[in-house]
Amino acid sequence: GAVVSQHPSRVICKSGTSVKIECRSLDFQATTMFWYRQFPKKSLMLMATSNEGSKATYEQGVEKDKFLINHASLTLSTLTVTSAHPEDSSFYICSGLAGETDTQYFGPGTRLTVL
Amino acid sequence: GQNIDQPTEMTATEGAIVQINCTYQTSGFNGLFWYQQHAGEAPTFLSYNVLDGLEEKGRFSSFLSRSKGYSYLLLKELQMKDSASYLCAVTHGGGGNKLTFGTGTQLKVEL
Numbered sequence: 001g002a003v004v005s006q007h008p009s010r011v012i013c014k015s016g017t018s019v020k021i022e023c024r025s026l027d028f029q030a031t032t033m034f035w036y037r038q039f040p041k042k043s044l045m046l047m048a049t050s051n052e053g054s055k056a057t058y059e060q061g062v063e064k065d066k067f068l069i070n071h072a073s074l075t076l077s078t079l080t081v082t083s084a085h086p087e088d089s090s091f092y093i094c095s096g097l098a099g100e101t102d103t104q105y106f107g108p109g110t111r112l113t114v115l
Numbered sequence: 116g117q118n119i120d121q122p123t124e125m126t127a128t129e130g131a132i133v134q135i136n137c138t139y140q141t142s143g144f145n146g147l148f149w150y151q152q153h154a155g156e157a158p159t160f161l162s163y164n165v166l167d168g169l170e171e172k173g174r175f176s177s178f179l180s181r182s183k184g185y186s187y188l189l190l191k192e193l194q195m196k197d198s199a200s201y202l203c204a205v206t207h208g209g210g211g212n213k214l215t216f217g218t219g220t221q222l223k224v225e226l
Contacts, residue, residue, distance in 0.1 A: 001160065032212060043202065043216040044158070093157050101165075102212045103148065106157040 002028045002098035006107035013084055014115055021079045021110045023094030029074035030096030034104060035067075038091045050077040084114045117141045119217035121203050126223045127193055135188045135201050135220045143208020149177050149188045150202040152219070158202055161188070190222075198224045 003026040031052050036044040049057040056069035068080040095104040118140045127133040146165040150158035164179035176189040204214040
């Protein structure tokens with residue numbers, strides 16, 4: 001199956017700092033990647049669609065200036081949480097589209113804690 | 116808008132069979148996915164249905180009825196490691212490949 005990695009797996013930062021999360025497709029090229037966040041015992045909420053070589057498409061209510069997405073290559077998308085605050089603490093998960101059925105394959109997630 | 120319903124929790128016995136239902140209302144349906152998610156981990160792909168009928172993959176099978184807006188995931192010969200959240204998700208017209216997830220069904224497998 002298609003493999004997606006994320007780095008870091010866990011990060012703790014101070015309020016006001018910025019955090020970058022990397023999402024890589026290891027054995028396939030992902031023209032499109034997606035970024036989600038998930039709160040405890042809740043389902044995944046799509047934040048944005050990341051397209052290689054173009055601007056990301058953000059879901060309603062997601063601040064594009066706060067959650068910066070860059071998809072500079074077919075195997076790497078990054079999410080930067082700028083000026084993080086405690087309410088940004090969450091589980092961030094990325095996915096890439098692969099296969100004939102355009103199935104989303106998910107990375108292992110990044111747990112962000114903002115103090 | 117899109118609406119996907121699943122039971123919140125289910126409990127079943129090791130070795131048994133369990134069926135997890137999912138109903139959906141979407142504006143233009145394309146396909147339905149099932150994912151498994153263990154606590155603290157990312158979802159892993161289980162199955163994809165686009166046509167009516169049953170798709171079987173080992174101990175797991177998934178069924179779809181497009182006319183009824185209904186799907187189920189069937190898990191056979193349950194094992195303790197099957198205790199997880201099972202997420203139903205759909206892709207729909209105008210959404211491209213975006214997935215809309217249900218709230219997930221937390222399955223607990225007991226001895």
